[in-house]
Amino acid sequence: KAGVTQTPRYLIKTRGQQVTLSCSPISGHRSVSWYQQTPGQGLQFLFEYFSETQRNKGNFPGRFSGRQFSNSRSEMNVSTLELGDSALYLCASMPGTVFRLTDTQYFGPGTRLTVL
C-alpha cells in the first residue's frame, strides 16, 4: 500500500506570494490533517478534513486555508507569505471512518517551504 505523498517536497517563495501544497492520503483514508513544524514552535496542528469538510482547526491566521477533494486528496494554501511561514509542512492521513481506538495518523514526508 502506497504511503502518504506530498508535493512539492521543497519550495522557495518570497514574502507576499502565495503557495499551494498538495497531499495524497493512503488509499482508503478519508481524514487528512496538516501540521506546521518549526524549530521554535515544534509541531502545530493546522486543520483536519474529512469527506471534503473541515472538522477541526488550529490557531492559525486566516491566511492558512485548505480544502479536500472527493478523492480525499487535500491541498493547503498560504496567502501573503511571511518570513515566519518558513517551515516543514506535514500532512497525515487516517481512516477517519469507523473510528477504531487503535487508529493512528500516518505522516507524509513533508514539504519544506522557505520564504525569502
Add this chain to the structure above:
Amino acid sequence: ELKVEQNPLFLSMQEGKNYTIYCNYSTTSDRLYWYRQDPGKSLESLFVLLSNGAVKQEGRLMASLDTKARLSTLHITAAVHDLSATYFCAVDRGTYKYIFGTGTRLKVLA
C-alpha cells in the same frame, strides 16, 4: 487548552544505558501516541496507548500510560546508536486534533 510537555528536551546517552523520556499533558485525553522522527524525515508511529496502565513494548522501547497522573513514559533499554532520533508524544481527545509535545532529541553515543 490542552498542553503537552516533554522532558528532557535533549538527551545524550551512552550505548548500553537505560533512560526514560517523560510526557505530561494538562487535561484528560482519550489517547496518547508516541512518534519517532529521524533528521530530515517524517514521523513514524511507534505506540498508541489507550487506557490507564497501558504498556506497549517494541524492541528496546517501552511506553506506558498513567491517565490519573496525566503522564506517559518512553523507556529506552540498553540504547543503541540506531535509536538516535527525536521522539514526540501526542494526545488527542477523540476529535482528530492531535496536540504534540515539544519533542525529545535523543543522541546515543557509541
